[in-house]
Amino acid sequence: xxxAIDVQDLSHSxxxxxxxxxPTLSRLQLQVPQGSLVGLIGRNGxxxxxxxxxxxxxVLPQRGRVEVLGCPAPKLDSATLARIxxxxxxxxxxxxxxxxxxxxxxxxxxxxxxxxxxxxxxGQLELELDARVxxxxxxxxQKLALVLATGxxxxxxxxxxxxxxxxxxxxxxxxxxxxxxxxxxxxTTIVIASHVLxxxxxxxxxxxxxxxxxxxxxxxxxxxxxxxxxxxxxSPQGEPLPHQFPESxxxxxxxxxxxxxxxxxxxxxxxxxxFEQRHGVSVNSRALTLDEIxxxxxxxxxxxxxxxx
Amino acid sequence: MLLVVDVHSGVPVYRQIxxxxxxxxxxxxxxxxxxxxxxxxxxxxxxxxxxTVSKAYSLLERDGVLERRPGRPLVVRExxxxxxxxxxxxxxxxxxxxxxxxxxxxGVPAEEAVTLYREELQNTAIPPSPKSPSxxxxxxxxDSEEAS
Numbered sequence: 364x365x366x367a368i369d370v371q372d373l374s375h376s377x378x379x380x381x382x383x384x385x386p387t388l389s390r391l392q393l394q395v396p397q398g399s400l401v402g403l404i405g406r407n408g409x410x411x412x413x414x415x416x417x418x419x420x421x422v423l424p425q426r427g428r429v430e431v432l433g434c435p436a437p438k439l440d441s442a443t444l445a446r447i448x449x450x451x452x453x454x455x456x457x458x459x460x461x462x463x464x465x466x467x468x469x470x471x472x473x474x475x476x477x478x479x480x481x482x483x484x485x486g487q488l489e490l491e492l493d494a495r496v497x498x499x500x501x502x503x504x505q506k507l508a509l510v511l512a513t514g515x516x517x518x519x520x521x522x523x524x525x526x527x528x529x530x531x532x533x534x535x536x537x538x539x540x541x542x543x544x545x546x547x548x549x550x551t552t553i554v555i556a557s558h559v560l561x562x563x564x565x566x567x568x569x570x571x572x573x574x575x576x577x578x579x580x581x582x583x584x585x586x587x588x589x590x591x592x593x594x595x596x597x598s599p600q601g602e603p604l605p606h607q608f609p610e611s612x613x614x615x616x617x618x619x620x621x622x623x624x625x626x627x628x629x630x631x632x633x634x635x636x637x638f639e640q641r642h643g644v645s646v647n648s649r650a651l652t653l654d655e656i657x658x659x660x661x662x663x664x665x666x667x668x669x670x671x672x
Numbered sequence: 673m674l675l676v677v678d679v680h681s682g683v684p685v686y687r688q689i690x691x692x693x694x695x696x697x698x699x700x701x702x703x704x705x706x707x708x709x710x711x712x713x714x715x716x717x718x719x720x721x722x723x724t725v726s727k728a729y730s731l732l733e734r735d736g737v738l739e740r741r742p743g744r745p746l747v748v749r750e751x752x753x754x755x756x757x758x759x760x761x762x763x764x765x766x767x768x769x770x771x772x773x774x775x776x777x778x779g780v781p782a783e784e785a786v787t788l789y790r791e792e793l794q795n796t797a798i799p800p801s802p803k804s805p806s807x808x809x810x811x812x813x814x815d816s817e818e819a820s
Contacts, residue, residue, distance in 0.1 A: 400721055539719065546712055546722055565679045568723045585684040585727070599776040622777075645773040650682030 367519050367552035368395035368418060373427035375413060387413050389576035390427070398549050400541065402567035403556040406661050409573045411556040412452060415521050419449055432519055445473055448517035452524045454508040458497030462507060465496050466514070473515040481514040487536055501528035509537065513544065522555045526562050538566050564653040572660040579660045591656050592630065595647040596623040610638065614659055626659060673702060673709065677718050685720050689728035691763065694737065697748055698760040707745040708738065
């Protein structure tokens with residue numbers, strides 16, 4: 364298994380003046396195999412962008428080691444940089460150029476620029492080539508950024524909230540395009556940092572969740588979905604349920620008389636049947652969407668745990 | 673082959689693909705030897721990650737449902753009769769589980785719930801499709817009757 368990204372023991376904190384510093388990333392470990400499409404999720408300010416900037420050597424590790432495409436990120440040479448594409452949350456371009464001039468300008472830096480891919484992308488995203496870059500709407504700037512980040516067919520594509528300025532149509536085009544890139548070249552690795560979880564859920568195969576500087580999830584989306592569930596618990600005879608279910612797999616519980624809602628972590632069918640027998644209840648288990656799993660991986664979880672203790 | 677996946681249902685997409693292919697086989701829509709679309713085509717049709725389709729296919733292959741032959745499309749393997757029958761009931765049993773718990777919740781006695789289910793079966797009855805295995809048998813027997 365070749366790794367596209369290898370982060371070992373990475374720590375980073377931003378100084379906050381006199382009040383000291385807050386750790387943004389704390390002894391982070393992350394390995395991303397080549398060919399994966401990773402969704403990097405987490406609350407605002409959790410360090411998603413900081414992590415991405417470490418990957419391109421834009422920020423240097425205060426502790427630990429970051430390697431991308433087999434090269435230490437702080438020392439990326441131009442050949443390796445030419446294999447990376449990045450779309451920033453807010454892109455800045457040269458306003459006075461036309462879209463076409465800007466594309467040509469950037470393309471001139473890459474010997475392997477794929478004009479055919481560029482033209483297909485410009486068509487799909489409905490970008491106007493003779494529009495001035497300075498007059499583009501935020502959504503269209505985002506589209507231009509995407510063309511500029513992918514025209515050289517990068518082996519590693521890093522996207523920081525790429526869907527932010529796009530309307531639903533543009534978002535679905537973007538996701539469609541990412542999948543197409545993967546289908547054409549299996550070895551392309553894509554990391555998409557976003558909190559539009561419905562978009563992420565649609566395309567990624569792996570989820571990485573950052574919270575309080577650490578990873579609270581680093582696993583395939585499938586296994587994340589299979590791990591958490593919401594149970595509707597009923598006492599068949601209408602008898603009141605216990606005040607609290609003591610099982611450690613119950614992450615959160617709301618109990619009202621003979622009914623309860625439980626959020627569970629990692630329970631198999633057998634264990635669920637045992638639970639039903641033990642408490643004399645019937646359970647309806649439902650899968651959770653990424654939107655519903657998100658609070659379990661982030662701050663909400665902390666407050667529930669505090670509540671319970 | 674019509675597959676419909678809901679990427680926002682929380683049920684892993686590879687599971688949805690596996691379950692639907694199994695249902696199609698159980699209902700006779702996909703018969704032994706039927707070819708499946710390539711990973712690339714199916715993932716493009718469904719708008720999902722190719723890895724997801726290839727995971728579903730590999731697991732179906734592991735379960736003995738599909739067969740991979742070098743350089744050719746995946747095909748449906750011949751299924752033991754007893755297994756086909758069991759697989760036919762599996763999705764139905766799963767779908768009935770929430771109905772059963774709801775009946776308990778509402779305090780509806782078992783007999784009454786069964787009557788309701790029977791009524792519902794009658795209300796939704798459609799002429800048997802020629803594609804389902806049992807209908808195939810009956811169609812065959814009708815043919816032979818006509819011929820005689």
